[in-house]
Amino acid sequence: MKKKLLFILFSLMISFLAACQNDGNEGDETASADVETTDSSENVNDTGFPIVEEPIELEFFTGKYEPNLDNYEETLVFETYAEETNVNVTFEEVPFASLTERRNLSLAGGDYPDVFYSARIPTADLFSYGQQGVFIPLNDLIEEYAPNIQAFFDKHPDARKGLTMPDGNIYSIPSYYDPSFLPMLIGKPLWINEDWLNELGIEEPTTTDELYEFLTAVKETDLNGNGENDEIPLSATSTGAIRDMVKGAWGLGTRGVNHPYIDIDPETNDLRFLQTDPMYKEMLEYINKLYVEGLIDSDIYTMDDADLNAKGAQGILGANISPNPITVMNQDNFIGLGALEGPHGDNLYSQVKAPLAHVGAFAITDANEHPEATIRWIDYFFGEEGSTFQFMGIEGETYDVAEDGELVFKEEITNNPDGLTMDEALTPYVTWMGGSYPGYVQHKYFKGSESLPSAVETGEKVEPNVPEEIWNRFTYTEEELSFKQSIGSDIETFVNEQEALFISGDKPFSEWDSFVDQVNQMGLEEYLEVEAAAYERYQES
Template sequence: MKKNHLLYISLLVLLFVLTACNNSSAQEPEENESGTESLENVNTEGFPIVKEPIDLTFFTGKYEGNLDDYEETLVFKTYAEKSGINVNFDEVPFGTLTEKRNLALASGDYPDVLYSARIPSADLYNYGKQGVFIPLNDLIEEYAPNFQAVMEKHPDIRKGLTMPDGNIYSLPSYYSPEFMPMLIGKPIWVKGSWLEQLNMEEPKTIDEFYAYLKAVKETDLNGNGEHDEIPFSATSTNQIIDSIKGSWGIGTRGVGNKYVDVAPGTDELRFIRTDERFKEVLQFVNKLYSEGLIDSEIYTMDDTKLNAKGTNGVLGSAIVPNPETVFSGQDDYIGLGAMEGPHGDKLYSHLKSPLVHVGAFAITNNNQHPEATIRWIDHFFGEEGATLQFMGVEGETYEVTEDGSMQFFEEFTNNPDGLTMDQALSPYVTWMGGSYPGYVQEKYFKGSESLPSSLAVGEKVAPNAPEEIWNSFNYTEEELQFKQSTASDMHTYISEMEAGFVSGDIPFSEWDSYVEQVESMGLDQYMEIEKAAYKRYQES
């Protein structure tokens, strides 16, 4: 009886151990190994990509204006037939994307690919080290000739994608640096007809811009007998700061890193936000605000309100993508280039990184067909695939004009049912809203950035653009801990103080004590980490 009792206990213990082991292994991501059968099914070049059709599931970030079933759109129906790969897109609205992506990755319940999923660099690195995202270095070299060619043409891509362990875990959304309006995004626009009424030239210096804003405030330019003209509007004061700080030589590497750049004439990193020149930027914006030259509703502004004011014809200047597309009936705005500042600086620093979304496409360890998958996405980084992605199918969505350029049919550009171009295009393509993995060039991207007025801004900006535009740096696990704790507290304090300086709630006599406080919060360690990350970035 005693022996049976001991045997029973032993069996219970063994069962408990086996269950614990099974549960533990279920939570640990398994290393991805595509089988021989999967490899033999892949054609190394040409189409179809696979000899026998396969199915893949994508966790997909979705712009609310796009269709719910991406696989039913013209672009992906066409590509499924061509490639032999049937993709089921599990769409998640951008509004809840971060939460659902984090839940999926933490739970282990994730599909073959994360597509248009806006994965931050820190998550790419952390989940890559855990084996959730597979390294793509070898796959790119062997199966992605189009993406290889793009990286060779634009070496900054490799710098931005390479994590501290030397691996690449994602493919990006990348804007060609030659397509300047895409990097500008939202220039400062001034109302050309009002310049003419005031007998003023397009502002070329920061002082001329200030003089224009003053004249708008003091003149009934719309002739309604009221002083309802708003000299300058945007969705935030930070947007204004980023747009003009180049006039003080701040932002020498674009807006990809808002806290450090390289001091002019050196190769030394500079912390921007305590620099004396940056103080002058804040003083100038405070001057605009205190004199009523900035929209009084700036602190509650959003795109909808801003666009409504522009449509009403009361804005002397604004920071928007293009007034022709967001201000109804207002086509007389001129986009400004770099404006010379008080010290002779004429830098247009409001240029974002071409590597817009580092984590636009990542393959998980659940994917049994990584070779076929990398070939699938590589097509969109080549000429034919990019044309399909952005323009659709010739004869169905666009035509090639006599000069060789591509043009959407009028049913999209001037829809007879009153649909916007985005709405009319939604059954055909999915690039609206951004975040897609792909390579954007002017010749096949027909958004507002391709309008003649936007291209004219790009031509003005080019001579005064930064000599190099940084992507965001990538950080080690230890560095990330500092960035997410001490550095985060520092950033919060800086934002609060800057808001106070601009609004006038905090006098500039407090500037020195503000700088001392930032330094005491760990600025030296902050800069050491940035220098280490910058060194790795240069060496990638």
């Protein structure tokens, strides 16, 4: 009996304690609910600085150009901006080389930052994760808190068009280049060592055959006079960069570079899948010839920007594909090439981006508790004052204003006393080098590689051969996305793998027909149907 009474008393005590604990939890839940329902806009000022009265903390997942310094928050622009705005951003920097993998892991794992910044989010992921609620719609936020972005959309309606998903929502802020700023749309031209051209007595190449002759001469001549055979005829960060630079010589890429697998066939005016076209085979045979004859850098499959720039700084490159050898290699003896004429008379310069260069440059996630302040944070960089600040830094500290009103970087940046390249000298101040940043680029306040006289001259050479129409990226319905992310992705992965094998010589071109048959069997017909439907909507929007 005593044991039974003790058991009853013990049970009553446990029940009482549990009830007390539940009362406390309910109180906590109520308090938590009160916090969650607090309007984050109450802390936000409508205009001016600071953006918020009480400081807030934000975490950005950030794509990083490898040569830039770590800790973006310590650079002049972002440190100053944090002080002015009360918005303290911590940048988790991910090198561009591993960006796609790390971004996909973050999205798949559910551990989201407040913002994906300079993270090159593809349109398909913007829509897919927008539908899931991971990326929040920005339409209303832009209308209420982002007057600069609104004005930008009014001036460039193609940007709004390219950002609007099939559900009518905008999930990102872009990287956008002024359409009149052609050197910016080119990005990375093919540069030729003019001193070596003169020494060899060779004219500036205007055809693919002339380029081959120059590269061969570089390989066979001790042009830097050091008694070693260390000259590299052509270097770039990938064979894909070389492919995109020369494919217009075979009439490929008639709508620019934003769609690497399709364009319009000028003979039929129909959509064309590039990687199985006979002209694509001829182009790959040309690149394969360069590769097997040692005219392409042997490190091409492991190169990154830092590696390329370091080689260029040694003065051993005959040709390279880069933003500008002056700013990234301290080499002022290169000239940019125009369009190269191919074996069938084609001379299209298809290595041109659409002005809407990166759709997914800035996206706010549902983990962000301060979306109003965040959209105000990025809106500043789309106005005149903020754009100048983003790209030039602070007047008197990093740049001056000349008598004619032109903005000019300080000489310690353009002619660094320690021998740093211009990009290297800029790293303590700004982070836009390497691209992919959210922003609005105009020539008057962007003084990077693309603004130098050599780049402007290259743009003038290129202009007559630029495609008449440059496509933005298409948007896709959920059903189309499902195909693109399964069978479509398999096709694209397969053709990329096979392309590398053809270029390296590990797969003979005698197997080309078998390769084409396999692509067809994988579902190429349906792939083109999906692209055709997206293209039709693109034309109608």
